Amino acid sequence: MLSNTVAFIRNKPGFTMGFLLGIGSLLLGIWVAALPAIKLRLGFTDGSLGLSLLLSPAGSLTGVFLAPAVFSRIKVGRWLLAGPILQCLLYTEMVNVHHRIVFWLVLFFTGLVGFFNGVSINAVIDTIEKKYQQRIMSSCHGMYSLGGGVSAGLAAIFYWLHIRAGWQIWIMAGSIILVLWFIRQHLLVHQQYIHSGSSLAAPPLSIIGLAFICFVTFMGEGSIADWSAIYLKESLHSTVSIASLGYAGFSVMMALGRFNGDGLVPKIGAKKVVIAGSLISASGFLLAIAFHSKIAAIIGFSLIGIGYSCIVPILLSAAANVPGISPAMGISSVASGGLIGFLFGPSVIGMVAEHFTLAAGLSFILVLNLIASFVATRNRFLATDTNTGYVELT
DSSP: OHHHHHHHHHOHHHHHHHHHHHHHHHHHHHHHHHHHHHHHHHTOOHHHHHHHHTHHHHHHHHHHHHHHHHHTTSOHHHHHHHHHHHHHHHHHHHHHOOOHHHHHHHHHHHHHHHHHHHHHHHHHHHHHHHHHTBOOHHHHHHHHHHHHHHHHHHHHHHHHTTOOHHHHHHHHHHHHHHHHHHTHHHHHTOOOOSOOSOTTOOOOHHHHHHHHHHHHHHHHHHHHHHHHHHIIIIISOOOHHHHHHHHHHHHHHHHHHHHHHHHHHHHHOHHHHHHHHHHHHHHHHHHHHHSOOHHHHHHHHHHHHHHHHTHHHHHHHHHTTOTTSOHHHHHHHHHHHHHHHHHHHHHHHHHHHHHSOHHHHHHHHHHHHHHHHHHHHHOTTSOOSSOSSOBOOO
């Protein structure tokens, strides 16, 4: 892992894209920590806040339809600079907001801008991979995972120093914008358009398979984020500190898996990694629910992190190279599946848990992972051999 990570850092264009992906999680960590204060300031109940938060994924889903039109008119390098700056400003307003209507508008546009950022960054990562003949997609997404941990730690330090959330987000956003200004030439150098042709062209049927796998993966990730601590605490009667270890294990193993993914894929092939990852995730869910044990559940959630770690980077690389459609269209189509899964997955589990048990809700995700592994075996856009033309970072 160390040699691969060092080589990734030395690949300046690739590391820059990883930093851009990490911006989203750096801002998100401050925002999540500030959410209880925002809820109190704006007078939200749990239900009204939950409904309000749906506006962010609604913005992202709107971006699915608008991305091809946007990226056929704006050179991607310009968006690589403007998009993260807009994201910083939106998060700053969202943390400091004092009016509900403004909060709702900013939530929607945060989802929209975040989606455009994801499409543009992943499309450029694919271009860099082809130019250098090196896999960096998984390591770049590892930077997103790492950013979340860094941001959560910084938020804890800020609160310990009695720095309120409004200043925290200004410090974080200001630091990011300063870095963006210094690296602007490395972003503006990307002068290509990442979409051409009709924005309404229907994607080929096989890309729906990629979108389905992404749907299942994001649904699983959302279920762990929202339900792992509740499952450990309420179903397995854990303490609060023990309950937090489920998501912690998932996150750590996700980051480790992603930083190793670029070395793993060339050795065994992208298709095998997706199939194995789906099966490992399914086994993690099985371990978590089959044994009424806190240790088994934590190990299971950690296994899910390993299994899911490399799947989305592989899917996005495959989507950017589907014949007959642009990278923007391919990535948007696959990412839309993930957004729907992340949006509705936790709610579906909640409804199943209400009528049966939380273990039954998690079992539903287990079955979907088995189906996803089968879909991966049939998908022609996932490379089946190890000689893909890309090498690991060394």
